[in-house]
Amino acid sequence: MLFNSSLSTSYILSRTLTKQKQTFLVPPLSKLNFLSYCCYNKTIKSTTKQGRLNGDGSSNCNNHLSLSQRRGWCSQSSAEPTKEFLRSRKRQKFSELPTSLVRIENPHAKNYQNNVAKSRQLIAEYEAVRKASLAGGGARAIERHVKFHRKLLARERIKLLLDDDDEDSFLELSQVAGMGMEYGNVPQAGMLAGIGRVHGIDCLIMANEATVKGGSIYPIGVKKQLRIQEIGLQNRLPCIYLVDSGGAFLPLQSEIFPDKNHGGRTFYNIADMNSQNIPQITVVLGHCTAGAAYIPTMSHEVVIVQRIGAIFLGGPPLVKAALGEIVSTEDLGGANMHSSVSGCSDHYASTEPEAFTMVRDIVASINQLPAPMSESGDEPLYDPLELLGIIPAEDQHNMDPYKIIARITDGSRFGEFKKRYGPNLVTGFAHINRHLVGIIGNKGGIGSDAATKGSQFVQLCNQRGIPLIFLQNTLPDSLQEISSTHHEIYSSNRMKSHGQMMAAIGCANVPKITMIVGNAFGMDHYLMCGRAMSPNFLFSWPNAKIGLMESDALLKSITQETDLSEERKCKLQEKLSHEVTALHASSRIWNDGIVLPQQTRQVLTRCLEICRNSSESSTNPFLRM
Template identity: 55%
Template sequence: MVSKGGGENSILRHTQRNKKLFVRERLKMLLDDESFLELSPLAGLNMPYGDVPAAGCLTGIGKICGVWCVFMANDATVKGGTIYPIGVKKQLRAQEIAMQNRLLSVYLVDSGGAFLPLQSELFPDKSDGGRVFYNEAIMSAMKIPQVAVVCGSCVAGGAYVPTMAEETVIVDKIGTLFLAGPPLVKAATGENVSPEDLGGARLHSKVSGCSDHFAPSEKEAYECVRNIISTLNYEPLPEEVMEYDDPLYSSDELLGLAPQGYEYTLPVKLIVSRLMDGSRFQEFKADYGTTLVTGFGHVEGHLVGIVASNGELSHDASLKGSHFVQLCSQRSIPILFFQNTAPHAAEPTSILQAEAHTNRLKAQASMMAAVACAAVPKITIVIGGCYGSESYVMCGRSFSPNFLFLWPNARVALVDSRHFSTIPKADDSDCKGDELELSHLKEKLEEESSAFYSSARLWDDGVILPQNTRKVVAQCLEIIKQQKYQVISPCQYPVIRM
């Protein structure tokens, strides 16, 4: 459903009447001929204001001239490219990934501007639309190049995206760029003006200087972008032929291992053994704090530290996790978290139990601090439950992992509704009311904790199939690795366009 954008009729109108390429065709022409990592494809589904397939824009990471780049491409077949609150959130996440991993950014702009009925949700706040432009300036000051293509309508706030990029290409007869379009000019002044005269490619290439490159067609525009990237002095990763072994066990077996509940204990090493090269895993503190599994391994030749939930995160397990995370940070080894948090333990019923709970809390706090301050890339995969404070300790979204993905069976919530205590039955009407209220709360929690509810709201970077985990993790590690090869200039100011 998501891959069809706004639907067949919208695509026909976009490609035949408006003579434009569908967004996925644009990416084929722009990116190298190899697979790319699409981010948050399910964002925007079943939102309170309706379905917005892929949040009205495609974001992801692919190679252009051998260099990993973040792309943000509006899909004008979805609501005419109008920007919804979830679309803003998706673009901001893509920019955050670009900054965190120092990846150059390409914007394909084809947008009708903000969806005005929801302006209060996408304009005024700190993390709303204006933050996109703020980030563009910050990224430029960080020496992260940004290139934009005006390949359609570019109206109102959307007009700042290409004008703040370092180099901009505009497509003749298709690309238009203005703050207010012809209908608003007509309403305000009574004057009839064509989109081309008001903000077409020739005007911005010859008169205003808002565009740096004029492209007679979309094909030539994407060739121009490839030429620009080849002159950015942004070195691609050196061609290394890394030899590695496949896991001893098939990745397809992960489909049968994906945890569905807590009725049984699943040894997390069964999952690790289907992801590591040769199923080799050098475990750290194997016999201490066994409810957390830590150790080193390789994923398609990339060395990683593994931190994997193996039950309730005990005091000893938290201390072990804190120690191991600091080791990885000291050795500059990326950390891969597998999150499957157990339900909360029962409330303490004695002084001794209360003391044990307090000690566990202190140990978890120390691991939380170690995870937050570890200056290495972090990738989190939620393979089961993502509940409560343990989701923070295991590098959940609020701890800014470089990438965070969910398996389709994952659950994301403060508490697990299946472990609510039930209210004893009684004839009292208040008890019946409480029971009904609890039942409604459990239903609401059940709905809101699904992986698809989470992904639709961009609490993660996408739902991935368990059997694709090794491939996705390897791709992320390859992307993260590129920043090691960039030369960073000492001066810290953005490129101010003329």
């Protein structure tokens, strides 16, 4: 029997879904489910006509039963739809992506295996740099810190602070920041930072890594601290500062002190968050020297640790040099003095573990409800590890966004929006561990139609309060084909629609999370919510590339204007090729960290949990086209 319309299909199914004399009409079936239902009906006719079943009660239509049984549509003992399938059809909010569109045809194919090998190579390079960064200042510095100064390491301090059962949910940010800088390696930019739960409340934690350069603050350290504070402000997270700092690295003071987004901006941010009732808590675990002294004095509550904690603008050596006086650290700015004389500290702790118990008590008193525990959604139907083979070893702008979506969303389900219009931009709704999100992914140049579609979709999500996930993979400008006869009209329409989409993204008040899965070149980088659009979080895969244009095109443009020798060209090519890599970008904090492709779903889930408090009501008008 052939069905000429989805209405007839819905009517037939409505007869099946009659319960307690009440008829439930179901919406039109997706293409995949429609074909399966036709196969089911054909099986019933065939079985009835032949008048025989297999020994286990199933029909001879093995192709149909394998599909239906695998999806849970039919029981193994009969061809009838299961009750669970009929109930799930009503619960299911979006359709599964068609298997033919997202599956890996041949995982043993040479091309697929080359892609996997390239991905594993990039992951190995990243892990090597990450391991070096997490090692801090090295074995000697760690031994001096632990045995001589008798202090805990930054990671041990954070572990004591977090809930015992929640250490795995700590989202560490910018792990390779500061590696390969012009002034040398500064592991983790001298600071361990991330978001974890204290009494069930998501808190932003910044801990100075005193084993790195003696706790001195470098320009990249200032940049990391400002970015972490921006995340705290955007997501309204209580901020906990674990201070053990030697102050600014003086030879680079011109890059640390004078400008708007230099060290002084830290204090402005603390004051701004204070005014917005975002708790600021400081634990003094070492010397707070020079500018670092203002962090505790501007916080809501301060804990200082006996013997190791001290706050002063200038330490004993500076006092002796300026005034000729000899004074001890404890008398000048120790724990006892600030707790009983100056009042700069609110809580006096004898040991570090006692200090973290006090901090946990402070967090318990800030009158915030714990974050609700998220229930896990349906796992994707396709293995996330297959993402390693989906990333092309060459020409990664050809990556298929549908295959990525199928491996990060609940049940690989996706409700696509405006599929036939502006097809280079994929937009639609899905769930990631039960979080409803709007997903935007590009698979080519974003033309006028695609940008108009993207603008409409962003505004829809903004009005409905739905977080936005951007899967960014732009087409290099050198590969975008524009007809010469229509260049003027194309360019003008493209600029107008691009401006409209950027305005929609910039004004959207919902959480925005960007994952650079491939290229981030040219203007399309802004359209896909690059750093300039202030996303709540921005991460990159190890294969990601970011820059004004691809390195080859950039070299060609430079050499056209300047005559360079072959040797200088080779050096410039090497430099440009490195500067577009994800590692270079992450070390400069152009992103919030590198995420392995197979961990994308988990990281997005954690970010969505953190962003719960960031949404604000919007009164922006909705412009359809």
